[in-house]
Amino acid sequence: MSTTDETVKLPPVPGGPAPHAPVAASRSASLEARDISAWFGDHKVLDRVSLSMPAQRVTALIGPSGCGKSTFLRILNRMHELIGTASLAGQVLLDGEDIYDRGRRITQARREIGMVFQKPNPFPAMSIYDNVLAGLKMNGVRAGRNERDDLVEECLTKAGLWREVADRLRQPGGALSGGQQQRLCIARSLAVRPRVLLMDEPCSALDPTSTRRIEQTIGELSDEVTIVIVTHNMQQAARVSHSCAFFLAEQGTPGVIVEHGPTDAMFNSPTDERTSDYVNGRFG
Template identity: 80%
Template sequence: MTDTETLLAEFDSWFGDSTPDRPGPAVAPATLDARSVSAWFGDHKVLDRVSLTMPAGEVTALIGPSGCGKSTFLRTLNRMHELVPSASLAGEVLLDDVDIYDASRRITEARRQIGMVFQKPNPFPAMSIQDNVLAGLALTGVRLDKAAKVDLVEETLTKAGLWKEVKDRLRQPGGGLSGGQQQRLCIARSLAVRPRVLLMDEPCSALDPTSTRRIEQTITELAAEVTIVIVTHNMQQAQRVSDRCAFFLAEAGTPGAIVEHGPTAAMFETPQDPRTADYVNGRFG
């Protein structure tokens, strides 16, 4: 399933919730707490009892070599893992002490509060920049008057660091933007539904260095108002943008697990596990 197909499936699940809503003012960032999370695709176990606290208002980076379960873990944090038909999961994911997998909790609410930005920018190419920002609201049944829409578009594009570049062409197609601009447009679209947490799956991997620096600046600016969890293979990026890191590893065919986690400076300067030291210093991975 591509990122765009996943996004459409997510929107489709939102659209099935017929209860209209209105976005309120910006809300406080939330703490995410994963407890003994294991994940499978069919009979293949890809994560084994992963526990990690991602504090409110901080940036947590998930690092580790390819195939160790980082992106799968990220998708368990807002119930996108279950969009894959063969997927299953055990454990808990608490959003400020409330389990998002509890049977009494609506999946739509989890995905409103915990947004996702994918590896490759995926705006709706024929839809205008303005309508891209508002897409999540329309598909969740949120109703706004014209003035409120105008304010929300400016607010979220400003937070995503894109407003000055596009304010005079809001009705032009989002697909006409550069790759870095498209990714910031996707960030604005995620922010429009007032998430408390923003998940980012290698958001800069397809971008040039200039666009990467701008996205990193956006992450730093957003951290005070939304909890961010980012998967990255770029160790310098992890050092630049994150407050905390978690090092994932899958060894000898075993499921992915966390080897070590803690403040970013400690993880890079004084890691406790020699495997962490080898990875952050580029000796494997």
């Protein structure tokens, strides 16, 4: 059998089984941060942050700009350490196993914990089809043509993009609109079968229609993959999340979590007055 025809058995895409595969149990995982502190050089940006993010749930990170939410998100899949001056303390547990253990490969952590960024970042000259499959190539996963075709269709469907691009899969991903590019990035993340999907303000630059479609995608995926989203849109946090964590950095101090809990309680009966002021738009 030639290399191009060699196939591997891929687990189901979060959100549903592969078109020709039996239904499989969820592969989502719980994520827990324990006493996370973070620095850029001598500047401390997070101070002993702990948070449990349950499997098959959407956790929203809210709070004013500059309080460490995006830094915390990047720590959750070991992207923080890509910055030369960055350092951290604490643990990040994926189903109870610390992703920062010395024996754990960084590539494995980033495969199991995917990331969708604020600004869509498809490979602009690469086709829509190849964009979806890019993560497989980076991880050394080979699959036959039929399996690749099925995977591309399924991931684009789950990202709410298939109907819009099915007849132009060989066109460049960079030719899509901003909202379509963001959904393409979600499809690309799903193709490597993440157990957790991190989203850093994925709708901040999108129109209301694209935002609504991505929110629908988040809702559809949450049964199968754990989602953690940073958002400054309080209405969005209320719509898409099961729980919220309110970050705050006051008077030049490092960011901390003031309060966290079920989304309904955080918005309607918070225990801290600062949380109430923020979710009701009195500051931030």
